[in-house]
Amino acid sequence: MPAGAREIFAEGVIVPPLRWTGDVERFLLANVRTPDARRADLAAQRAAVERGADGLRALAARYGSAAVRAAACDLLDYAERRAREALGRLNTIDVVASDWLEGDGVDDVDLEIRVRLVIRDGRFDVDFTGTAPAARGLTVSFAQVEPIVAQRCAPCHSEHPTLVTVAPKGIVLDTAGQIQAQAALIKTVAVDSHVMPLGNVTHMADAERKLLGIWIAQGAKAP
Ligand code: HEC
16 A cells, blocks of 8 residues: 555555456556566466365265355354353453544644443443544554565664674664664655665665655654
């Protein structure tokens, strides 16, 4: 998803559920940067689905489709029963918690997130009533940032780098704490400028720089 996206149409082609044909495949592959790799991905997905279908047909041939359908329903019922039993063993709780998102990256406003959790009689209800409405901006979590830094920076900036023998300038970006501590410098060298990654040997994309920038602007928070 592009970091600056404000609506779904900024995300490229939207593909509704449709029947897979050669024309659909040609159309999709004309819209990606690496059609050969994507063609292989699509072929693998199609093969997986077809293999699943073969397995399902074989089961139906062996036991009859009614029995297979009934077994599938039983499995769902069984999972529900187990989940309700597990919830039923918990004490009744009814709690409210709230936290604040300090800005959404576009507007400098505090957004409340409020949740009420009720566990009672084998039910688990989660109610977000009172939470601020949808905001214009995108929020970026550390979970989105971590793989970017691991892929684009840690090959050099790590306790055990793979592209150099020792982390340049002693800057190590392995843990959340290390990344947070360097947030201001990271912004200077990888968001405001393209000084890093050095020579962009790790192929950092502009969208990744934007995500990093939004995460830092939102306070470089990590769980
Ligand atoms: C190919 C290896 C390599 C990669 C990948 C790389 N760096 Fe560096 N980085 C270096 C080297 C070498 C230096 C030291 C440059 C110098 O001495 O001027 C450096 C220096 C830095 C510094 C210190 C700058 C200063 O002025 O003190 C920061 C911060 C930094 N890198 C962050 C990053 C970030 C963030 C990434 C990923 C987006 C990254 N680097 C990716 C090699 C790399």
